[in-house]
Amino acid sequence: MTIPAPAVAGPGKTLAAKAPETAGRSPGRLMWLRFRRDRTGVASAVVVIFFLLVAALAPVISWLYGKDPYTLYGQDTPGLLNDFGYPVLPNGGISSEFWFGIEPNLGRDVFMQLVYGIRTSLLIAAAATVLVTTIGIVMGIVAGYAGGKTDYAIGRVIDLTLSFPSTLFIIAFMPVVENLFVSPDEETPVWLRAVTLVIMLTAFQWAGIARILRGQVLSLREREFVEAARVTGASPARIVFKELLPNLWTPILIQATLLLPALVTAEAALSFLGVGMIEPIPDWGRMFLRGTQVYQNDITYLMFPGVALLVFVIAFNLLGDSVRDAFDPKIKR
Amino acid sequence: MLRFLTRRALGAVVTLVVISAVTFFLFFAVPADPARLACGKVCPPELLEQARHNLGLDQPLFAQFTAWLAGIFVGRDYGGLGHCPAPCLGYSFVNKAPVFETILDRLPVTVSLTVGAALVFLLFGVATGIIAALNQGRPLDKIASVSSLIGFSLQIYFVGTLALYFLVYQNQILTRPQYRPFTEDPLAWAAGLALPWVVLSIIFTANYTRMTRSTMVEQLGEDYVRTARAKGMKGRSVVMRFALRGTLTTVITIFGVDLGALIGGAIITETTFGLQGLGRLSINAVTDSDLPVLMATVLVAAGAIIVFNIIVDALYAFIDPRVRLS
Numbered sequence: 001m002t003i004p005a006p007a008v009a010g011p012g013k014t015l016a017a018k019a020p021e022t023a024g025r026s027p028g029r030l031m032w033l034r035f036r037r038d039r040t041g042v043a044s045a046v047v048v049i050f051f052l053l054v055a056a057l058a059p060v061i062s063w064l065y066g067k068d069p070y071t072l073y074g075q076d077t078p079g080l081l082n083d084f085g086y087p088v089l090p091n092g093g094i095s096s097e098f099w100f101g102i103e104p105n106l107g108r109d110v111f112m113q114l115v116y117g118i119r120t121s122l123l124i125a126a127a128a129t130v131l132v133t134t135i136g137i138v139m140g141i142v143a144g145y146a147g148g149k150t151d152y153a154i155g156r157v158i159d160l161t162l163s164f165p166s167t168l169f170i171i172a173f174m175p176v177v178e179n180l181f182v183s184p185d186e187e188t189p190v191w192l193r194a195v196t197l198v199i200m201l202t203a204f205q206w207a208g209i210a211r212i213l214r215g216q217v218l219s220l221r222e223r224e225f226v227e228a229a230r231v232t233g234a235s236p237a238r239i240v241f242k243e244l245l246p247n248l249w250t251p252i253l254i255q256a257t258l259l260l261p262a263l264v265t266a267e268a269a270l271s272f273l274g275v276g277m278i279e280p281i282p283d284w285g286r287m288f289l290r291g292t293q294v295y296q297n298d299i300t301y302l303m304f305p306g307v308a309l310l311v312f313v314i315a316f317n318l319l320g321d322s323v324r325d326a327f328d329p330k331i332k333r
Numbered sequence: 334m335l336r337f338l339t340r341r342a343l344g345a346v347v348t349l350v351v352i353s354a355v356t357f358f359l360f361f362a363v364p365a366d367p368a369r370l371a372c373g374k375v376c377p378p379e380l381l382e383q384a385r386h387n388l389g390l391d392q393p394l395f396a397q398f399t400a401w402l403a404g405i406f407v408g409r410d411y412g413g414l415g416h417c418p419a420p421c422l423g424y425s426f427v428n429k430a431p432v433f434e435t436i437l438d439r440l441p442v443t444v445s446l447t448v449g450a451a452l453v454f455l456l457f458g459v460a461t462g463i464i465a466a467l468n469q470g471r472p473l474d475k476i477a478s479v480s481s482l483i484g485f486s487l488q489i490y491f492v493g494t495l496a497l498y499f500l501v502y503q504n505q506i507l508t509r510p511q512y513r514p515f516t517e518d519p520l521a522w523a524a525g526l527a528l529p530w531v532v533l534s535i536i537f538t539a540n541y542t543r544m545t546r547s548t549m550v551e552q553l554g555e556d557y558v559r560t561a562r563a564k565g566m567k568g569r570s571v572v573m574r575f576a577l578r579g580t581l582t583t584v585i586t587i588f589g590v591d592l593g594a595l596i597g598g599a600i601i602t603e604t605t606f607g608l609q610g611l612g613r614l615s616i617n618a619v620t621d622s623d624l625p626v627l628m629a630t631v632l633v634a635a636g637a638i639i640v641f642n643i644i645v646d647a648l649y650a651f652i653d654p655r656v657r658l659s
């Protein structure tokens with residue numbers, strides 16, 4: 001059972017004319033109707049979908065554009081880079097052929113780097129988001145529902161995880177984890193680095209969401225409908241899946257929408273510090289790293305990942321806010 | 334109050350020991366040999382063996398850990414390799430100095446960076462948040478929320494580098510970020526850190542504006558605020574004495590988290606501006622496989638987070654009488 005959204009409870013004064021229709025609206029449908037009316041929300045959703053489409057269609061874009069993110073155009077074609085490895089043309093070598101310019105030194109196409117870079121960042125962030133949310137849900141519900149010693153134990157683990165200096169730890173541990181699978185003189189496979197990044201990000205992020213959900217479960221557990229279910233002999237599994245979980249989807253969804261951009265920036269920050277994705281896989285974070293190395297001579301190169309990430313994060317944060325407003329009209333920002 | 338603090342302090346010590354144990358055992362898997370570092374580049378096998386013995390590396394892992402823990406209180410002697418006085422967090426053979434000295438040497442950089450920026454973003458963020466809340470829905474509020482959304486989504490390495498490019502290299506408005514001790518020349522100290530302060534503030538202010546505004550709006554709708562108004566209290570004193578007080582708990586929570594994280598080592602900020610603080614020290618320790626320094630920086634960072642958590646919890650009690658230590 002779910003708590004009925006307030007609007008369902010009675011046809012309001014303004015909705016009186018459409019009363020019969022209102023009666024059949026599910027909470028999900030109401031949420032959608034409310035969301036559709038939110039212009040900022042719809043606009044940010046469009047931007048987010050645009051980013052997702054670009055990531056999904058990267059090979060198609062590459063085919064239409066006629067270039068790929070790996071070829072070293074600047075080195076293959078003389079006259080594009082000068083003797084110092086910087087683009088000859090002004091503004092980072094932007095031209096009708098290279099829309100966003102050329103990467104200094106290596107001479108790769110910046111537009112393609114950016115398009116394929118979304119893929120890497122989004123895939124890693126999305127995988128970590130799914131893992132973080134799953135672990136967070138399990139830990140939060142177990143701690144909140146079981147209570148007692150289990151709750152205490154999980155609570156201490158959460159506290160401990162939150163006290164770790166996570167960035168420093170991830171940087172320090174990257175070589176340790178890889179050392180377990182790859183001998184020092186071998187090269188790290190790309191998939192292993194990606195998996196390590198996802199695991200590391202997950203290890204330090206689950207605690208936050210678990211703590212929030214634990215609090216929610218603690219208050220839900222005492223509610224009448226859970227008590228009623230227990231009295232009528234519902235099994236713990238039924239209470240968790242049919243009574244508690246449906247009421248937790250809102251905070252879970254909100255947390256997940258806010259988590260994804262946070263993880264994209266966290267991954268970018270790690271790449272910036274030199275422990276992110278390895279060459280030649282295109283990655284926004286590594287573009288930042290390169291951009292901050294060459295900014296004195298070629299500031300344009302830094303602008304593209306910078307502005308792209310800014311737009312992406314703003315859109316996602318706005319979307320998160322709108323989703324929250326749509327789900328819970330009581331909370332006003 | 335005293336009982337509360339003692340209990341929390343004990344808890345903090347336990348957490349720190351657990352964190353250092355986890356760090357210690359996990360880092361043991363790092364492909365680095367401290368004895369080789371201590372011995373130097375050209376090292377005959379028998380000398381290496383000697384170094385290993387002096388460092389205690391031939392002991393079982395657990396004994397090594399307890400020796401390391403004991404060193405913090407009584408100091409350690411590494412045979413002929415070096416001596417490390419009382420608060421001994423280890424001896425770095427990369428820096429050729431006790432780790433504690435290096436940490437003390439770098440701490441002022443990080444503290445200066447943090448304190449300067451924190452003052453700006455706390456005052457500025459709370460002020461804009463209050464103004465936005467009092468002008469709810471009006472243009473001022475809209476400006477505040479749009480700019481805080483942008484600030485919230487900006488990255489230090491992006492804004493910081495842009496600021497370096499436009500304010501330092503192109504126009505020479507500010508000097509290149511560098512650290513000069515406050516005691517030597519306060520003006521040079523402030524000038525050298527001005528740019529990092531501004532950039533950190535741009536990014537952190539946003540969160541304070543958002544939080545202050547939303548909590549303030551909530552507070553202004555509370556019954557006790559309405560009662561105060563109804564009894565004829567002036568608008569300004571209602572805001573200052575009632576609504577602001579309720580808002581402060583939220584602000585202090587995030588301020589504690591931010592301060593703890595920054596003092597523990599503003600890794601990205603220090604990297605962006607090339608400042609040699611604790612964050613930079615830890616990154617260098619990773620690159621050089623300098624385990625003692627790495628251990629110590631992790632411990633200091635975790636310690637900072639924990640200490641500020643306790644301070645925040647204690648402050649709650651002063652601000653909000655309802656929390657008074659249940």
